[in-house]
Structures are given as structure tokens and as C-alpha cells.
Amino acid sequence: MDFASVFCKKPVLNKKIEADIFRTLRYVRSDKLKQILQNLLDEALTEIMKSEGIESDIPEYTIETPNNPDHGDFATNIAMKSAKIFRKKPMDIAAKITETVKHPLIKSAEAVMPGFINFRISDTFYQDIVKKAVESDEFFTSDYGRGRKTMVEFVSANPTGPLHVGHGRNAAYGDSLARIMRAAGYDVHTEYYINDAGNQMNNLGKSIYVRYLELLGRDVEFPEDGYKGEYIIDISKALLEENGGKIAEMPEAEAVAMCLARGLTDITNEIALTLKNFNVDMEIWFSEKSLYKSGEVESSLKYLMDRGFIYEKDGALWFDSTKFGDDKDRVVKRSNGEYTYFTSDIAYHKNKYDRGFMSVIDVWGADHHGYVKRLSSAIEAIGYEDRDFNVSLIQMVSLLSSGERVSMSTRAGSFITLDWLVEEVGADAARFFYAMRDYEAQFDFDIDLAKKKSSDNPVYYVQYAHARVQSLLSKAENEGIKFELCTHLDKISSKEELELIKKIYDYNSVLEQASRGRQPHRMAYYLQELAALFHAYYFNNTIINAEDSELTSVRLSIAVAVGNAVRNGLGLLGVSAPDRM
């Protein structure tokens, strides 16, 4: 079975299924030592099975870095997992395996109750970690994704108003995920889908038009479902200033179109600026309207028709999504001849795959979850068997103002803008704040907390670790202290240092976990743990010692390794790593 066909049997809807697939594949870890251990264990187990005359597959087992240092540097549950096959006690199997497994990097292997095997690793391995982390940022990347061409589509808010703090969560998540997956070896591109077609656009144009007329003193009625925000009036004012009352003289349809065009440009530019200030790297802006212009909406519908997934009923065209497990079939062309939003979305996703994306991730608000099944059905019907499709449903952000829940509505014009938040607490703090939450958990955004507690934000704790390292380096330089990075690393011996280095080593598996689970928050937590270890280390040990250049070299090397980890990790979250604070 080759990788692609297993990976993408059908559109994958949640990370659980994805995890199953990875298990089936016996994913080859990019992490070298774990790879070595896995090979050794596989061999040892095969050997034992042979001598016992047992024929069976090697069971799934894990190799992990235990939290408890008493449990060694690496631990595996292989013996417990294979107890059933052997019909023997896990401890007996573990004991046998420990006798068989031998490798220069393995200092000891110990079988302990209830059947774990704990490995202790040679010091040279950890010395090597420091060296690698100091010398190249490549240490903080992985080839886990194997260059798979992936799109992360996120934000994609309707261009009918400014982004609010709910969009902020989506933006922070999508951008961090893209950066993380890129670092984990995927070929990632980011994209914003602009819904510049459809009813809401007409609505927007009308809103601007009516405000325009109001500015001229005309007595007109504001549309009931129009956009009531202040920013609409700003657009009308700009139009008025530029061309006087000219638009009022035009036929209404033409006038509305003109208002719409201007509104769309202004709002989209505004959104782009907001994202830029939020340190979000959006590469492609994709217009929905362009899909109509290019004929792709029609052609993709025809594509599905030819494959027999479309039928006619009550004067409308329906997509047979129940065939793929959806609750009901969905309309793709209304009886009045108009396409639905769903239809252009099908075309859009076909377009994504046609552009060569093997993997597509959509980041949506959780209120759209009812939409997932129909789209994944359509993608399945399109039939790219080797592709996969995932949706990250970001749970809602509710605003908490003095204990009260406030709902956000673009149409009613009541929302806290992302711009406001960034101005209030800064992009770094805001990004980290968002990054700390798992996307599946609801998020109560406490406005008072954001304003008041900006200096309590853990982001400063992490950034400070980086600033400390930089300050150590510049001090050593300024005072002419003799040191040479990555020398005398054999002097590393203290428990504290080893613990810190192990944490640096963990960076890679955190990166892979965050990528696999599409969970950037893991990186945020990891960075706090790493910073905590470093701050303690710094406090208990004098790093720069003018009398002892060897010791200084060792400690500065560790510090620089930490600093590099922090800088890289913060970068993945779109947070800066200042040299001074």
C-alpha cells in the first residue's frame, strides 16, 4: 500500500481518523534516535517470536520520552503490547528484550513493572543535541510532511466589514498552523477566499448607497438587513468627497454597483492591513467571483453531472450528497436559475485540487459545522482519490464584558474589532493569547483582562528567556570574556542541564504533534515549559564566568540552544523574539 492511497481513502473529517491512518502506515519517525530504537525493538521482537515459533505482526507500540526522569530518557510499552501474542507476562517479555537490544548510544535498558522498558541514553547524544541546536535552525524543522503540497485556507470572512476578535482566533490559528506545518516539512500555502459574489454583496452595495443618499440629506429608508456599522458611512463619505453627488444621479442599479465596487476594495484592503498588523502571512487572495467569470462554477457542476451525482427536482438541480452520508441532498442550482453558495464552493475546492494541492485544510467557525459533510461529500464525488480534505472547526469566541456574554454580529455593527485588540494589547500578546487555547475549546474573551493584564501575558515570560540569552551574549562580548560555543560539551553533567537539553530535544516531537493534530497550542505550552526550565537554570547557575572559559563555553552553548528554540518556536506562533526587553 502506498502512502497516498492509504492517506486519502476518502476525505478525512477528524484527527482521529487521520491518526488511524498514520498507525497503519507505521510512520517513519524523522527523529533519528527514536528511529534507531524502533528498528532495534522491531528486530528484537521478531527474533524472540522466531525462537518461540510464533508468527504474528509486530503490534503497535509507542516510544516516548517520559515525564518522570526516574523512567529514563526513553520508554516503550512494546512488551505490554505484545503480551497477548506471546501469552506471557509483559515483564518476562520485557526482560528478554532488554537482553537483546544493544547499541552504542544506549547506556542501559531496564525492564520495570508493569512491563515498560526504560532506556538511558549516552551523554554524547545530548552533547550532540546542543551542538545541532546552536549551529543551525534546521534542527528546529522536520521532514514529517515529506513535502506534501498543502493549502491552509483561513479567515475568509465575508468582505462586508472589519475583522472582529472571532476572526482573530481563526487568523491566529490558521497562520500558526501554516507556519508549523511548513516547519514540519509540508509545502504549505495560505489563502483567503473572498466571497465577493452573491446576495450579501448586493446588500453591502445598497447599504453604502443609502448612507450616501442620507449624507446628501435625502430621506431614504435603510434596508432592514443592511450593514449598520459606522465603517459603511465612512465609505459613503469617501465616495461623496471624491465625486460630489454624482452617484445619486445615476440609475439605482448602476449606483449600487459603484458603491459595491468601492466598498469591496476598501473593506478588503482594510482586512489585509489588519491581518498584516496581526503578523498573519496571507499569500493568496482568491475571488469567488472569478470562479463565475472563468466558468468553473458551471464546469464543475457539469463534471458532477457527468459522473451522475446531480438530478433535477422541483425545477432545481440537486447534488446527491446522501450517497456520501449527508442528511439530505443539497441544491446546487435554484429554480430561479441562480447557483447556491455551495456550488461555487464545490468549484473552489475542485480548483484547489486542480492546482495540485494534495492536502487541503479549511479553517472555519464552528457554527459552520453543518456544512462540512456536504462539502466533503462533493469532494469525494469529484473523486481525487489521492487527496485529502480536513476542516478545523474553530470553536466560538464569546466576549466577556464584566461577566456578561456579548454576542458579535457584523450586520448589527456590534463587535470588537481585531484592530482594537491589537492596538490595546499588541500583536505579540494577542497572538500568544489565542495560541494558548485548543481550537476545539470555546474561548471566553475577557475584554477587561486583555486590557488590564497585558503584562501578565505569558508571552513576555517566553520572550524574556530569549532576551536573556541575547543579553548574555552581548555581555560576554562587551566584557571580552573568552568562550567558544559548542566546545567542552563533555563537561555537561548536572541534572539541571540534562533536563534542559532534553527539553530542547523535545522541540521536534512537539512540532510533529502540533502538525499532526493541527494544534498550534502545543507549541505555546512547550515554549512556556522550556522558558521555565531556562529561567531556573539561569537563576541557579552563573552562566558567564571570567575565570573559567570552558565552563562559560558550555553554559553559553546551552543558553544559545535555548534561545534558538525559543526564537524558532515563537516564530511559528507569529510572535517576535526581541533581543532586549
Added chain:
RNA sequence: GCGCCCAUAGCUCAACAGGAUAGAGCAACGGACUUCUAAUCCGUAGGUUUGAGGUUCGAGUCCUCAUGGGCGCGCCA
């Protein structure tokens, strides 16, 4: 009514594909600046992981049911 997500310390949240003694921050209390930046460190206290069953060597994690909260069920987007 049907479907999706969530429930862990007083509060906000973690817990790596089911692993060993469930961890941080804030808040509380007690300590550490003649020091490489105290935006720091050390210590104390805080838990029947909402409840009841089940699966197994092992469950916060998987399954079933219940309770509570959020969201969704259009020829809207």
C-alpha cells in the same frame, strides 16, 4: 426532535496514537535583589478529571447512557 463541540484545582487552561505519581499560569500564603535584566527564582496550599456503567494488563483520554453549557439543522451566505 436530530447532529457536532465542550465539561479537569477557586479562575483560565494543559496532559504527546490508551501508559507509570493528572500539570502550568493567575488568584492566596511564606521566602530570595551588594548578583549575567527580579518581566526572574524557591516553597506552601489547592483534585472522587460532571455522574453511572462498559472495553483491558492499564482510561482524563475509547464505547454506551445521563446531566449541564455552546453551536448547527434554508432553493441564505
